[in-house]
Amino acid sequence: MKKVLIVDDEKIIRYFIKNLLEPHFEILEAENQKTCKEVLQANKIDIVILDLKLPDNDSIFELLNYIVKKFPKIKTLILSGIYDENISKEALSLGAKGYLLKTDAEQQLVNILKNMQLPQEIEIKSEGFKMEIGGKTNSIFIPEAPEYQRIYELALKTLSAGLNILIEGETGTGKGFLAQYLHKKLCADAPIITLNCGAI
Incomplete structure (x- = not known):
């Protein structure tokens, strides 16, 4: 089973995304940059769903750059509360595979994961929401x-x-x-x- 790491400082967001993706993926979580790096070092992660604005980031793209350079095989999806065209373009140019809005994550995740040719039949349900x-x-x-x-x-x-x-x-x-x-x-x-x- 492929492993997905959800990186967001808001517990309710991690819970929401986790509910969407189980049981198709093994889910791991991180609430900050430090924990994210520890999880990446200790596990073979396939996909990272990353909130760029973490409390311990020195710059908005710091963690994305780290993941792309250190773990080039990992597919990274950016998760954001608001749409910013400039940030979206920059993130994609740096190596992110997609840009998700938290308010529209369900259908976007279905489309992106299918395009990645991961599980062929993905039925995502947002239980609890x-x-x-x-x-x-x-x-x-x-x-x-x-x-x-x-x-x-x-x-x-x-x-x-x-x-x-x-x-x-x-x-x-x-x-x-x-x-x-x-x-x-x-x-x-x-x-x-x-x-x-x-x-x-």
Whole structure:
């Protein structure tokens, strides 16, 4: 069975991608650059799904460059919360095999993995998540767990009433998912600005 390494500092993203790919692949995880390198050294990895913006990266393409140079046989897919044409082009020119948006990862993964001629029949299911659809650019996965549903409903009602919301929580608890959900529900035509304060 081929091995996939998911590299993202958000636990909920790793959980989501892991659910999509099992049982077709053996899944390994890393939350930062240091752990990623350790996993790569200790295992024969076939595919890396990589978030470029990790807290211990000195530069956005540092880890991608490392993987491409040290492990040229590994196929690396970039995972991003927002689409940036310049970053996408640069990543592909450096050796990445694809650029995935977190909000549209399910279908993109199916297409890319089939093009890689990996498992011939790939049926990807996002158990634990459901998809709110509003066109390709307005699709987002939200957790189905009752606790998350209550939080999403309360946040949407609060924001709909004209009040401001401050989303707090530990890394990997889904703050970004909630922010994108609220944005797409109430102001999808306006821009959303994402800033990783921990990386500043």
